[in-house]
Amino acid sequence: MEKKPENRGMIDTWIDKHRSIYSAATRHAFVVSIRDGSVDLSSFRTWLGQDYLFVRGFVPFVASVLIRACKDSGESSDMEVVLGGLASLNDEIEWFKREGSKWDVDFSTVVPQNANQEYRRFLDALMSSEVKYAVIMTAFWAIEAVYQESFAHCLEDGNKTPVGLTGACHRWGNDGFKQYCSSVKNIAERCLENASGEVLVEAEDVLVRVLEHEVAFWEMSRGGQ
Numbered sequence: 001m002e003k004k005p006e007n008r009g010m011i012d013t014w015i016d017k018h019r020s021i022y023s024a025a026t027r028h029a030f031v032v033s034i035r036d037g038s039v040d041l042s043s044f045r046t047w048l049g050q051d052y053l054f055v056r057g058f059v060p061f062v063a064s065v066l067i068r069a070c071k072d073s074g075e076s077s078d079m080e081v082v083l084g085g086l087a088s089l090n091d092e093i094e095w096f097k098r099e100g101s102k103w104d105v106d107f108s109t110v111v112p113q114n115a116n117q118e119y120r121r122f123l124d125a126l127m128s129s130e131v132k133y134a135v136i137m138t139a140f141w142a143i144e145a146v147y148q149e150s151f152a153h154c155l156e157d158g159n160k161t162p163v164g165l166t167g168a169c170h171r172w173g174n175d176g177f178k179q180y181c182s183s184v185k186n187i188a189e190r191c192l193e194n195a196s197g198e199v200l201v202e203a204e205d206v207l208v209r210v211l212e213h214e215v216a217f218w219e220m221s222r223g224g225q
């Protein structure tokens, strides 16, 4: 079994180990193009439509995380953290609808592309009661953290993010969302500390698979169809 260095959680250890896919997910060319202002707006519109569908599919996943937090965690504060995330998805869906009108993207005609469908299938599989709580929380953290890191990068000093896109960047790049991701990470780390070797292997695998799905999602967006 992998040995964890002093004072570092498993997640940080795994991020170091899988640094190249982590960077590919959090510093993807699509995100960098938002930050440097060179973004192709048809790609942004593709991302907007596809992510709207993704988020609608993410709601039942987060609802299932919430049920697991109530039933399996043994810590009452887990439920509050996940409930906060679920509640903010309500605002997020409303935000998408406003952005859809602004960018003239008619969500009723958007068809989920392959990367979106595959990501959705992956989330569906994670909703099985067979999947351990530590594994689900690791996946949940990674899904949220990729967006937090990516969009926060578009707001860092020196950015040339187009004004019309800063709303998206603030949605996931704000300090409140960063704090929320850190709370989810703490839950995942606490669970991983007590996990068996088998669960650790599964959680590491799921972390890498989330990163791969995120990269594929950015790639799909960059395709801009």
Ligand SMILES: Cc1ncc(CN)c(N)n1
Binding pocket: 051, 054, 055, 058, 143, 144, 146, 147, 214, 217
């Ligand atoms: C593809 C994707 N990954 C993550 C998030 C953040 N909930 C999102 N909206 N879309």
